[in-house]
Amino acid sequence: MEDERALLLLGILRRQDMHGYRLHEFIDTNLAVCADLKKATAYFLLDKMAAEGWVSYEQVQEGNRPPRRVYRITPAGEQAFQRLIRANLATYASMRFPGDVGLAFLDDLKPTEAVHLLRQRRAAMLDALTALQSAPEHAGTAQLIIEHQRRHLAAELDWLDEVIARVEAKSRKTRSSGRRASSP
Amino acid sequence: MEDERALLLLGILRRQDMHGYRLHEFIDTNLAVCADLKKATAYFLLDKMAAEGWVSYEQVQEGNRPPRRVYRITPAGEQAFQRLIRANLATYASMRFPGDVGLAFLDDLKPTEAVHLLRQRRAAMLDALTALQSAPEHAGTAQLIIEHQRRHLAAELDWLDEVIARVEAKSRKTRSSGRRASSP
DNA sequence: CCCTGATTAGTCAATCTTGACTAATCAGGG
DNA sequence: CCCTGATTAGTCAAGATTGACTAATCAGGG
Missing domain, CATH: 1.10.287 (Helix Hairpins)
Structure with a gap:
């Protein structure tokens, strides 16, 4: 996982529990300047982070639509966030321009x-x-x-x-x- | 395909026929400043470009190793190159930094x-x-x-x-x- | 001339990414 | 109150990317 997308998701979930759609929407409207994360990719990463134990989720049923998963950061996720943000801030990744x-x-x-x-x-x-x-x-x-x-x-x-x-x-x-x- | 990797490969093949390994090696040593193209990705793209008709190849058998494919740019590939380099030079793609x-x-x-x-x-x-x-x-x-x-x-x-x-x-x-x- | 580690060449399964799709709910005009 | 188009929410299969692997050849020390 080791990258900035996990940092992005954890950083947001740290402040507020959220389900996938809202999370993506939030990034797309508020953080578009620093990341371009497609909806499907967000869901994929959330799945992976759940498997990793960085986030947990609660199934929320409403009417007969497919249940939403409301994600919440776990203590392990908080630790990961602390590690990732330090790594991100302290290092420099040189870039290639298309x-x-x-x-x-x-x-x-x-x-x-x-x-x-x-x-x-x-x-x-x-x-x-x-x-x-x-x-x-x-x-x-x-x-x-x-x-x-x-x-x-x-x-x-x-x-x-x-x-x-x-x-x-x-x-x-x-x-x-x-x-x-x-x-x- | 529409991107700068095709331009890169075509630009090199235009100057010289080459097989996959040599092509990747060339990029990795001479053009690393402007592109990071993994070996497996290079092979994948060459396959695709062959399917597209932008390159053709000749199987070259040597000893009993798996035959190498020596790629050569086709007229359609040359056309694609002319189009791609113009598009690349004339436009600007804004970027996000990790x-x-x-x-x-x-x-x-x-x-x-x-x-x-x-x-x-x-x-x-x-x-x-x-x-x-x-x-x-x-x-x-x-x-x-x-x-x-x-x-x-x-x-x-x-x-x-x-x-x-x-x-x-x-x-x-x-x-x-x-x-x-x-x-x- | 044989053995060994490096180089050459390419393949493959696992993972990641994305556009297209489904399907329910909501807003509000008629 | 009903219809319609927009919004909400998420899934999926097709395509792209990569690290790990295979397997032959080569260089040169003993």
């Missing part, structure tokens, strides 16, 4: 087209950045995470500008050397 | 311990940054990606410092208000 893969094959495109495409990416990033900046006043902790994303985006924009500049430089060199080769 | 989950539960720890843990994270990030800076002269494109990670890390460090400062500020406030409450 957008970098394209960069690895930048040379396979004509420089002019590459620049054109990267400018489109730049515009998309700028949109994302302004969207973040004009975000509604989020609650305390979410604010930290939004600030994180804002800074990340700003750094990425700076970097992208340099990438574009480099490709343009190469494009100019290629063209001028091409002209030199054909003119004397 | 480390942010812990931040969401920062208030559940004593501020002093939180600060202590975050300082550990800071040290780990600093290590990662110096490792990047003292990286061996990587080839052209990889350099771009390393520069990306360097900038990302630098921005994250700045941000983390502010997070720590904020937690410390709150810690001081809590302590002094506690003193005020107990002294008059």
